[in-house]
Amino acid sequence: MKEMDGLWVKCKQCQQIFLVKELEKNLKVCRCGYHYRMTAQERIDSLIDEGTFIEWDKELVTKDPLRFPGYAQKIQKCQSDTSMAEAIVTGQGDIHGIPVAIGAMDSRFIMASMGAVVGEKIVRAAEKALEKGWPLILFSASGGARMQEGVLSLMQMARTSAALTRLSEAGLPFFSVLTDPTTGGVTASFAMLGDLIIAEPAALIGFTGPRVIEQTIRQKLPAGFQRSEFLQKHGMVDIIIERPKMKAQLATLLSLHMPMAGGVND
Amino acid sequence: MALPLEFEKPLFELETKINELRTFSQEKGLDFSSEIATLEMKAEELRQKIYRDLTPWQQAQLARHPDRPNTVEYIRLMIQDFFELKGDRLYGDDPAILGGVGRFLGRPVTVIGHVKGKDTKENIYRNFGMPHPEGYRKALRLMRQAAKFNRPIFCFIDTPGAYCGIGAEERGQAEAIARNLFEMAGFPVPIISVIIGEGGSGGALALGVADRVMMMEHAVYSVASPESAASILFKDAGLAPTAAAAMGITAERLKELQLIDRIVPEPSGGAHRNPAGTAKELADAFAAELEQLLSLSKEELVQKRYEKYRNLGLHTIETAQEAF
Numbered sequence: 385m386k387e388m389d390g391l392w393v394k395c396k397q398c399q400q401i402f403l404v405k406e407l408e409k410n411l412k413v414c415r416c417g418y419h420y421r422m423t424a425q426e427r428i429d430s431l432i433d434e435g436t437f438i439e440w441d442k443e444l445v446t447k448d449p450l451r452f453p454g455y456a457q458k459i460q461k462c463q464s465d466t467s468m469a470e471a472i473v474t475g476q477g478d479i480h481g482i483p484v485a486i487g488a489m490d491s492r493f494i495m496a497s498m499g500a501v502v503g504e505k506i507v508r509a510a511e512k513a514l515e516k517g518w519p520l521i522l523f524s525a526s527g528g529a530r531m532q533e534g535v536l537s538l539m540q541m542a543r544t545s546a547a548l549t550r551l552s553e554a555g556l557p558f559f560s561v562l563t564d565p566t567t568g569g570v571t572a573s574f575a576m577l578g579d580l581i582i583a584e585p586a587a588l589i590g591f592t593g594p595r596v597i598e599q600t601i602r603q604k605l606p607a608g609f610q611r612s613e614f615l616q617k618h619g620m621v622d623i624i625i626e627r628p629k630m631k632a633q634l635a636t637l638l639s640l641h642m643p644m645a646g647g648v649n650d
Numbered sequence: 651m652a653l654p655l656e657f658e659k660p661l662f663e664l665e666t667k668i669n670e671l672r673t674f675s676q677e678k679g680l681d682f683s684s685e686i687a688t689l690e691m692k693a694e695e696l697r698q699k700i701y702r703d704l705t706p707w708q709q710a711q712l713a714r715h716p717d718r719p720n721t722v723e724y725i726r727l728m729i730q731d732f733f734e735l736k737g738d739r740l741y742g743d744d745p746a747i748l749g750g751v752g753r754f755l756g757r758p759v760t761v762i763g764h765v766k767g768k769d770t771k772e773n774i775y776r777n778f779g780m781p782h783p784e785g786y787r788k789a790l791r792l793m794r795q796a797a798k799f800n801r802p803i804f805c806f807i808d809t810p811g812a813y814c815g816i817g818a819e820e821r822g823q824a825e826a827i828a829r830n831l832f833e834m835a836g837f838p839v840p841i842i843s844v845i846i847g848e849g850g851s852g853g854a855l856a857l858g859v860a861d862r863v864m865m866m867e868h869a870v871y872s873v874a875s876p877e878s879a880a881s882i883l884f885k886d887a888g889l890a891p892t893a894a895a896a897m898g899i900t901a902e903r904l905k906e907l908q909l910i911d912r913i914v915p916e917p918s919g920g921a922h923r924n925p926a927g928t929a930k931e932l933a934d935a936f937a938a939e940l941e942q943l944l945s946l947s948k949e950e951l952v953q954k955r956y957e958k959y960r961n962l963g964l965h966t967i968e969t970a971q972e973a974f
């Protein structure tokens with residue numbers, strides 16, 4: 385994240401200058417409400433009870449099946465820049481004592497585009513949730529498909545969706561949390577399939593990115609187009625939650641989705 | 651007949667020459683039959699060579715050929731008693747996707763497909779085969795109906811991609827596509843999809859989660875059009891031929907990568923050279939795949955579909971030796 389380099393940061397929205405440390409203490413949310421992008425690890429740390437997180441499939445990597453020009457180098461660079469093998473972290477952990485399967489995408493890694501590894505980690509997380517009877521929570525942030533994997537990347541939309549079909553049939557909750565930016569094939573698959581669709585404020589969420597739409601229709605897009613609030617107004621998002629409240633509200637929402645002894649179905 | 655594609659020009663010139671010679675010999679009552687035979691042999695050789703050695707970019711151009719049979723024509727040639735059923739019951743009817751019910755080899759089937767127009771006027775009506783959310787929601791409605799009445803589902807894929815525009819975003823293009831993927835994974839009836847021309851991105855996949863995915867020999871299937879992939883990856887839309895080659899978009903390559911199940915042969919020169927013959931080949935392929943799928947119980951069918959997607963592309967990933 386360029387604007388976070390160094391000790392000081394100038395907020396994109398309010399133009400005020402802050403200590404990076406101060407911003408990080410506030411989960412990368414400016415006093416004006418601007419939500420900076422988080423890394424996957426920061427996301428997990430902000431949500432999961434200390435000491436309960438166990439990461440899954442950390443070392444899974446692509447074999448670059450198309451031998452796509454420049455892809456192997458690009459992967460390598462992202463790996464050394466982020467110390468991650470791929471664009472998503474998945475694992476298990478507790479949110480205020482409630483065990484969940486969780487995934488968080490990291491937009492530093494080729495815009496967290498979805499190739500076979502990202503798809504497989506999501507499928508495995510859904511299957512693990514199914515096996516354990518846990519809720520699944522996925523934090524998306526993605527430019528969409530991983531172009532360098534061709535149709536294989538497209539197939540991850542089908543694979544992740546099919547895994548969610550099974551989870552849904554088993555009556556287990558899936559919360560999809562959309563963060564800035566969530567576009568393309570990720571939006572058009574698992575991210576839009578949550579029992580609850582939650583968004584962070586002002587996140588860019590859409591199928592086609594705004595620049596491509598502008599080029600296609602040759603007109604300026606209205607202010608706020610494809611932002612969380614716009615999607616909510618158009619019926620695509622249930623709840624917008626500010627980051628500092630995310631953990632507590634997720635915990636409450638999780639508890640509202642837990643089967644109750646003596647409840648309707650027990 | 652539309653204009654020949656660049657790489658087809660030598661063949662078209664030769665074919666024109668043969669026709670002229672034939673007309674000339676008839677008019678003058680002269681016998682040029684041995685000359686014509688020689689030229690025809692040459693033309694056939696050239697035809698074989700051109701269409702056997704197509705580059706991925708040439709394949710993409712052929713796949714978009716305006717004369718290629720579209721969903722409407724395949725339905726006319728393959729399906730009896732067809733009734734088009736319109737509307738998503740939510741917002742409207744999208745002419746970019748056509749759907750309905752008909753009979754295939756005596757059996758009721760639900761048929762859904764993208765439709766590209768044959769000329770400018772029809773293309774405007776069909777939005778060049780680029781659906782809005784209503785199109786996908788109509789498709790979903792018809793698939794649910796197929797599941798209810800226990801009819802197999804046939805999907806014809808032929809789209810540059812889902813439409814991108816303000817209305818499409820407002821009405822949830824992404825949600826509409828995602829919902830189809832989600833529900834198609836669970837329908838307890840056989841689903842067979844075929845890419846007949848251009849299979850572009852998520853907008854194609856929304857009709858492409860199937861027990862069997864087939865491709866016409868000269869169809870292409872890609873995560874993004876070669877033009878947009880080139881502009882995103884190489885910052886130059888002019889490098890579309892390079893992107894087309896790099897992405898692996900042809901039927902042959904995708905079969906090799908185990909991402910599709912079957913290639914349906916086309917006549918030399920492409921489906922538009924013989925639509926009826928091509929439709930016959932395609933009908934045979936549908937019949938063969940359907941017969942296999944009908945032998946499965948509903949549970950087996952859904953289970954096998956899940957396993958198919960579960961295992962798809964697993965050969966392309968591995969566990970790294972180094973730690974991260």
Ligand SMILES: [Zn+2]
Nearest residue numbers: 395398414416
């Ligand atoms: Zn600020």
